[in-house]
Amino acid sequence: MTKALIIGGGGMLGQGLAKALAAKGALAGSALSGVTLFDIAESAIPSGLPGASALTGDLSRPDAACRLIADRPDVIFHLAAIVSGEAERDFDKGYRINLDGTRYLFDAIREENARSGYCPRVVFTSSLAVFGTPLPDVIGDDQVLTPMSSYGAQKAMGELLLADYSRRGFMDGIGIRLPTICIRPGKPNAAASGFFSNILREPLAGEPAVLPVSRDVRHWFASPRAAVGFLAHAAEVDTGAIGGRRNITMPGISVTVAEQIDALREIAGEDAVALIKEKPDAAIEAIISTWPKAFDAQRALALGFVPDRSMQDLISVYLEDHAPEAVRARWQR
């Protein structure tokens, strides 16, 4: 019987993972006996999740992690983070949650390891933000980490902690660097990366969207479904095959904005494409120009992580998993 803990269980990926676990009913080769969703606010519990409970708390308080580890979950997904923009605006909060919170969690595991030999699988979500310019067009698995944001620095430090605590035998960690999620469900947001989803999601709903960069901008994506698949696979993969380098860039698809728009046209036609308004924004263009364009994610592929197949898939996943019913009914084939 496997007990799982999802820290950040209320977020998009946490909820997607919880639904996937409810559907699977098992993890790491045995039936799920309990799943705890932990977040700052109470997480929704998807139907059919075995032994589910929702806990609230603040991971940046040292006692929060101890309370979670007292239950000795077999698999811990650590998805909680202050996102990039907020970590840049609020320096203290970013370090408090993203670095201290992660370390409190790992230390609570280490203390239980010292008491009882407890050694859970820990799946940590890292980010492409650990990379910084100059970057090659296609980034290999041995790219040096030079974050250009506090968020990226905090994630890179989390990766180092995860590798060291795993090397010491306190836990069995794996860090996965997720591609940018597309199509992100919900409302348009003001994040610099928001337009990558907005220009697809909004026109599918008959709404206008703004494209602030040129159509030859290229970036690296995964659908929410693929990302949830990475998390579940990371909980089950044989870490003996990983060696000391416990942090792995996930596979994705590398597409240009033009290719995004072509896929939208194919599924929703020229009228949908016409809803995209080009409004060049030099500030956003400058930010995006420093971001990765593509990876050669050989290690992840060799370990069995499965990427999306195409840009069309990214739209289909949105229609199947996330779109409002009216939008789904209109376009689904």
Add this chain to the structure above:
Amino acid sequence: MTKALIIGGGGMLGQGLAKALAAKGALAGSALSGVTLFDIAESAIPSGLPGASALTGDLSRPDAACRLIADRPDVIFHLAAIVSGEAERDFDKGYRINLDGTRYLFDAIREENARSGYCPRVVFTSSLAVFGTPLPDVIGDDQVLTPMSSYGAQKAMGELLLADYSRRGFMDGIGIRLPTICIRPGKPNAAASGFFSNILREPLAGEPAVLPVSRDVRHWFASPRAAVGFLAHAAEVDTGAIGGRRNITMPGISVTVAEQIDALREIAGEDAVALIKEKPDAAIEAIISTWPKAFDAQRALALGFVPDRSMQDLISVYLEDHAPEAVRARWQR
């Protein structure tokens, strides 16, 4: 007028730096008006050091750094660390000093920055221990950091903090990854790297030394004098030329044990070489096999960091700067 603070002022490099500053009398283009040596025990103060004082304290206590920063030193050398072997034996102590201590220092600077715009040059000593296998024979400036010790992980995290705090404008930091110091003065020690110095220093004094690895082992070295030169140059180099990548591998010389022994023979003859006893130690050989052999330290050279010229230089520096008088008199030409 420049005020300098040396954290770890009592150690080999701190003392060497203090002597060099006493001889220079100036730093970063203006006369030295005060130099504070901080360490866990009281540091010796070399003669002629302007406005010198020695303070004691524990950097892993949050208030220690605040006290040091209250004086607003223009240049801060952060050399204090729990060394590799001890950080591996005492996990908590290593993280407390090497990670928390570094962060307390940087946060004390950040707080003074917020109050007054204070923005000192901070020179942080990092280590080759940030690198881990597999490594190429010659390591470039873009090698990925994959530490294989807690000490290496802590130094890599210190590098990330330094880069982020500098990018945010809280301080003007530069991290320098020092080569292995050779010849390390003093007594033989049991560190895995100790033999690289022991097999030279001890025979020069007419004492036997043990060589636990084969003669074709290759490694990367700097003399204490070159390392002190790196520190002083790092205090003065134009960080505008460095860009976002604030952590730099220092130049050194790549020599084999056989080449070390050849240099010893050249200076001290066959009788000295005969004092080296080969006692293969599989455990030490295994540790050393994971260490860097050579670097192509282009960035450091372009920034004006000056390495030693030869293995013979490393022996000469020892005789001139560190050897007991009788040893110096016997071999110096």
